[in-house]
Amino acid sequence: MSTLAVAGGRVLLPNHSIEQADVLVDADAGEILDVAPDLAPEADETLDASGGLVIPGLVNAHGHAAMTLLRGYADDKPLEAWLQEDIWPAEAELTPEDVAAGTRLAAVEMIRSGTTAFADMYFHVGEVVEAVREAGLRARVGHGVVTVGKDEEAARADFAESLSVAEEYDGAADGRIRTAVMPHAPHTVGTGYFEEFVPAAREAGLPFHFHLNETEAYLDPVAEEAGVRPTEYADDLGLLAEDTWVAHGVHLDSGEVDRLAESDTAVVHCPASNMKLASGMAPVQAMLDAGVPVALGTDGAASNNDLDLFGELRDAAMLGKLAADDAEAVDADAAVRMATEGGAEALGFDGGRIEAGAKADLAVVDLEAAHLTPQHDLVSHLTYAVRGSDVRHTVCDGAVLMRDREVLTLDEEAVRERAEEAASELVARAED
Numbered sequence: 001m002s003t004l005a006v007a008g009g010r011v012l013l014p015n016h017s018i019e020q021a022d023v024l025v026d027a028d029a030g031e032i033l034d035v036a037p038d039l040a041p042e043a044d045e046t047l048d049a050s051g052g053l054v055i056p057g058l059v060n061a062h063g064h065a066a067m068t069l070l071r072g073y074a075d076d077k078p079l080e081a082w083l084q085e086d087i088w089p090a091e092a093e094l095t096p097e098d099v100a101a102g103t104r105l106a107a108v109e110m111i112r113s114g115t116t117a118f119a120d121m122y123f124h125v126g127e128v129v130e131a132v133r134e135a136g137l138r139a140r141v142g143h144g145v146v147t148v149g150k151d152e153e154a155a156r157a158d159f160a161e162s163l164s165v166a167e168e169y170d171g172a173a174d175g176r177i178r179t180a181v182m183p184h185a186p187h188t189v190g191t192g193y194f195e196e197f198v199p200a201a202r203e204a205g206l207p208f209h210f211h212l213n214e215t216e217a218y219l220d221p222v223a224e225e226a227g228v229r230p231t232e233y234a235d236d237l238g239l240l241a242e243d244t245w246v247a248h249g250v251h252l253d254s255g256e257v258d259r260l261a262e263s264d265t266a267v268v269h270c271p272a273s274n275m276k277l278a279s280g281m282a283p284v285q286a287m288l289d290a291g292v293p294v295a296l297g298t299d300g301a302a303s304n305n306d307l308d309l310f311g312e313l314r315d316a317a318m319l320g321k322l323a324a325d326d327a328e329a330v331d332a333d334a335a336v337r338m339a340t341e342g343g344a345e346a347l348g349f350d351g352g353r354i355e356a357g358a359k360a361d362l363a364v365v366d367l368e369a370a371h372l373t374p375q376h377d378l379v380s381h382l383t384y385a386v387r388g389s390d391v392r393h394t395v396c397d398g399a400v401l402m403r404d405r406e407v408l409t410l411d412e413e414a415v416r417e418r419a420e421e422a423a424s425e426l427v428a429r430a431e432d
């Protein structure tokens with residue numbers, strides 16, 4: 001067994017107390033062995049965390065990684081116009097090589113900002129898997145299904161691909177990659193296709209991930225077709241369950257919040273995307289009060305426009321207060337929980353907390369900075385003051401992905417060059 005000690009720092013424990021301790025990791029098994037003072041002498045390798053805070057690696061529970069190529073391509077529009085006029089025409093030109101380049105760029109950005117696990121709903125999933133494997137990250141990946149606008153054969157093939165991809169790649173990269181079936185949203189996939197494929201997916205034990213109630217406009221097509229709110233529609237189709245996690249949940253009535261809580265379906269709050277697209281304010285405190293599991297996500301880099309999850313912690317706390325008209329709503333503690341154990345639970349990973357037996361997914365935040373001084377409350381700092389660029393080391397599955405701000409698993413300069421080129425060519429094809 002080879003061991004790694006993350007030593008000399010303070011550690012954020014599962015009850016959110018902070019202790020001066022070392023974290024000893026079984027680097028082969030990718031698990032935390034012990035959290036206690038003076039463990040470094042026992043270890044084969046040491047990461048210096050002095051002056052830093054060791055936290056669970058953050059979990060970005062909803063996104064479209066390769067959309068980094070479309071960062072800044074189309075801004076300042078509402079969701080429907082943005083998708084129809086800009087994003088979907090560009091994505092129609094996406095190649096597997098583009099997804100390879102864009103996902104690696106996303107991986108560099110996430111590693112740099114302390115994210116160790118993420119969810120990805122996109123296309124060319126084989127390329128996503130290779131990028132995640134090389135980067136050393138953990139991910140739940142899936143092929144996104146849209147059937148509207150497709151003929152029956154193409155629509156059935158799209159949904160079938162989501163199932164076959166989920167079966168093919170589950171457990172890849174030494175188990176760091178898990179999968180799910182990912183229909184885009186209740187109104188962008190026809191009812192008949194849900195009725196045909198959901199039972200098959202459930203039979204195969206596959207989880208589901210989809211966008212739910214992101215905008216007011218997302219409610220109407222379901223109301224017209226089924227006469228119910230989308231959460232009830234999804235539940236009737238067998239989509240809600242403890243292994244389902246949905247993105248956004250902005251426009252939920254109290255019956256829908258209760259239904260999500262009763263089915264133990266997790267909701268991924270994406271505050272920056274919701275603000276940028278003016279989608280609305282999710283009732284985060286109401287969901288927490290009702291017992292809905294809540295996680296955080298960036299959504300794609302084209303609607304955020306970065307993948308720094310520390311921004312979501314801050315935005316979730318700020319927007320949660322505004323939505324509830326209550327400064328006590330979505331406090332710093334709740335935001336940190338959503339970004340760590342909440343995300344890990346939503347994605348079904350045994351991480352998000354620093355204790356013996358948990359996955360060794362960690363980030364070390366450098367606290368020696370003007371904007372983190374003084375240090376009255378480090379949980380407050382994680383939510384309101386830390387930035388992704390404060391992360392000094394990142395560890396996933398016991399492997400060091402970034403040491404002293406140098407990404408070790410990917411050649412950052414080459415990744416950026418390749419992404420720049422892929423993005424220019426993609427946009428040129430789309431606008432041709």
Ligand SMILES: CSC[C@H]1O[C@@H](n2cnc3c(O)ncnc32)[C@H](O)[C@@H]1O
Nearest residue numbers: 064087121122144145146184211300
């Ligand atoms: C079918 S793969 C995923 C699909 O979703 C699109 N997308 C990106 N951001 C959002 C969002 O906020 N709401 C809905 N759909 C979104 C992405 O461009 C892909 O086409």
Ligand SMILES: [Zn+2]
Nearest residue numbers: 063247299300
């Ligand atoms: Zn999304």
